[in-house]
Amino acid sequence: DSGVTQTPKHLITATGQRVTLRCSPRSGDLSVYWYQQSLDQGLQFLIQYYNGEERAKGNILERFSAQQFPDLHSELNLSSLELGDSALYFCASSVGRTTGDTIYFGEGSWLTVV
Amino acid sequence: AQSVTQLGSHVSVSEGALVLLRCNYSSSVPPYLFWYVQYPNQGLQLLLKYTSAATLVKGINGFEAEFKKSETSFHLTKPSAHMSDAAEYFCAVTHTGGFKTIFGAGTRLFVKA
Numbered sequence: 414d415s416g417v418t419q420t421p422k423h424l425i426t427a428t429g430q431r432v433t434l435r436c437s438p439r440s441g442d443l444s445v446y447w448y449q450q451s452l453d454q455g456l457q458f459l460i461q462y463y464n465g466e467e468r469a470k471g472n473i474l475e476r477f478s479a480q481q482f483p484d485l486h487s488e489l490n491l492s493s494l495e496l497g498d499s500a501l502y503f504c505a506s507s508v509g510r511t512t513g514d515t516i517y518f519g520e521g522s523w524l525t526v527v
Numbered sequence: 528a529q530s531v532t533q534l535g536s537h538v539s540v541s542e543g544a545l546v547l548l549r550c551n552y553s554s555s556v557p558p559y560l561f562w563y564v565q566y567p568n569q570g571l572q573l574l575l576k577y578t579s580a581a582t583l584v585k586g587i588n589g590f591e592a593e594f595k596k597s598e599t600s601f602h603l604t605k606p607s608a609h610m611s612d613a614a615e616y617f618c619a620v621t622h623t624g625g626f627k628t629i630f631g632a633g634t635r636l637f638v639k640a
Contacts, residue, residue, distance in 0.1 A: 415570060446628075456571075456617060456630040469627045503570055513559045513578040513621075516628060518570035 416440065417519035419504050425525045431492040434522045438485055438506030444468065445487040446507075446516060447479055451500040462487060463509075494526045529554040529620045533631035541639045546590075546605040548634045550618030553599065560601040561619040561628070562592055571617060577601060588612070613638045 416439035426432055438445050447459040449472075458471035462481035473479075476494075481487040491498060501521045507514035534549040552558055559578050563571040575586025582594045592603045601618060618631040 415572065417570070448630075455632045458627055458629065461627070471627060505570075513576070515561075515573050515576060518563075518572065520568075520570045 415517040419519035436504030442506035448503040531631035539637040548603040
């Protein structure tokens, strides 16, 4: 158990809909990351927050947004969903913002868009 | 910009044989390098990391990796494969001063009895 908690574990929704994925980082971790894992794209970095502020942005679509709240939990919002958005979405956390920090991954949220 | 290339999307070894998973990186500044493992239906977990200390890094479950700057490589090895090592392995790189950790495409390790 990494200490990173993600909900829901599984989600099935229709095209055009909007979903929110939730993440609680490990206790004491200030950085939260979101990754998307799919068969064709592999593991893609989406976005990172540090202590409530956006720190780095990766291949995140404009239809997607994220935020980190004062209690450090984070949400990833996916809107206007398309079939290709079906993937495993990981949240991860680390202590600080230094790049040598170990990143701890949650077990992921499986999103299926039908 | 940094990048990671993992050679071989699938590697198959016999139980007891040497495991060698290859990773080459590209980074214009000194990198931090990581190997993560993903077991079925689980998240990624850290095997080991290189952060500019010893070039030979020992990790969990008997794995180790050697940082070779001249070859820009960080290959993962284990002397003797076990059935429980069957998983997907990801090499990752971050450079000092950067914030994004970039993952390779992954190598799925199969272990035959």
